[in-house]
Amino acid sequence: MKTVRLTLRYDAETIHPMHRFVADSDAFxxxxxxxxxxxxDDDNTFIFYVVGDPDAYAAAMERTEEVGEYDLTRTGDRSFTVYVRDVPEAVDERLLESLTKGSLVVLPPIEYRSDWTIRFSVVGESEDLRRALAGIPEGIEATVDRVGEYDGTDAAVGALTDRQREALRVGRELGYFDVPRTASVEDVAAALDCAPGTAAEHLRKAEATVMDVLEL
Structure with a gap:
C-alpha cells in the first residue's frame, strides 16, 4: 500500500465557515x-480537538448553517473536543467521495491551518490514489507533500499532542536529536517560549508516546 501526504488549499468559495472562522481568529x-x-447521505459526523477559546467557538457554531447538532467538551483551560454532525456542501461531498473510494483510507488527524489549508495522509492502492487526486473539486488546490510505502508510522504521529509534535519539530530543526547533539533543552525551550523543565517534559512524553506506538 502507498501513503500520500496531502495539503489541500481552499479558496473563499470552498472553505468551510468554521475553518475560516478559526483561521481568521487570534483566539485559537x-x-x-x-x-x-x-x-x-444527509450529514457527516466528526470529532475535533481544538486549542483556543471554547466560548467563541461555540458561538460561531451556533451561527453556522452547515453545523447540525454538536457537543462541546472542555478538556483543559483552553482545550476542548467537539462532536459535530455537519451538513456537507456539494464540494465537501465530492471531496469525501473522491478520498474514500475503493481501497482509500484517510488517516487522522486532519490539521486545519490558518492559511486556509488542511494537511493529512491517505493510504491506498496507487490507482485509487491517482483517481482521488484527479477528482479533487474545483476551488481546492491539492499539493502532494510526500509519497511512500505505508509503514504505520502515521499512527505514532497521530498519538502525539499538538505541543508534543511542536516540541519534536523544533528539536529536530534546532539539532536536539543530532548526533552529536547541537542544541540543548534550553534552546528548545526558548523556541517554544516555555521553561526548560516544560520543554524537557514535552520531549520526554513525545518520545515515550512514539516508542509505545511503534512495533519494534
Missing amino acids: DSYRMIHGNLVG
Missing part, C-alpha cells in the same frame, strides 16, 4: 479533526 492555536465518519 490548534484545530484538528481526530475522528470522522461518513454516516449517510
Whole structure:
C-alpha cells in the first residue's frame, strides 16, 4: 500500500465557515479533526480537538448553517473536543467521495491551518490514489507533500499532542536529536517560549508516546 501526504488549499468559495472562522481568529492555536465518519447521505459526523477559546467557538457554531447538532467538551483551560454532525456542501461531498473510494483510507488527524489549508495522509492502492487526486473539486488546490510505502508510522504521529509534535519539530530543526547533539533543552525551550523543565517534559512524553506506538 502507498501513503500520500496531502495539503489541500481552499479558496473563499470552498472553505468551510468554521475553518475560516478559526483561521481568521487570534483566539485559537490548534484545530484538528481526530475522528470522522461518513454516516449517510444527509450529514457527516466528526470529532475535533481544538486549542483556543471554547466560548467563541461555540458561538460561531451556533451561527453556522452547515453545523447540525454538536457537543462541546472542555478538556483543559483552553482545550476542548467537539462532536459535530455537519451538513456537507456539494464540494465537501465530492471531496469525501473522491478520498474514500475503493481501497482509500484517510488517516487522522486532519490539521486545519490558518492559511486556509488542511494537511493529512491517505493510504491506498496507487490507482485509487491517482483517481482521488484527479477528482479533487474545483476551488481546492491539492499539493502532494510526500509519497511512500505505508509503514504505520502515521499512527505514532497521530498519538502525539499538538505541543508534543511542536516540541519534536523544533528539536529536530534546532539539532536536539543530532548526533552529536547541537542544541540543548534550553534552546528548545526558548523556541517554544516555555521553561526548560516544560520543554524537557514535552520531549520526554513525545518520545515515550512514539516508542509505545511503534512495533519494534
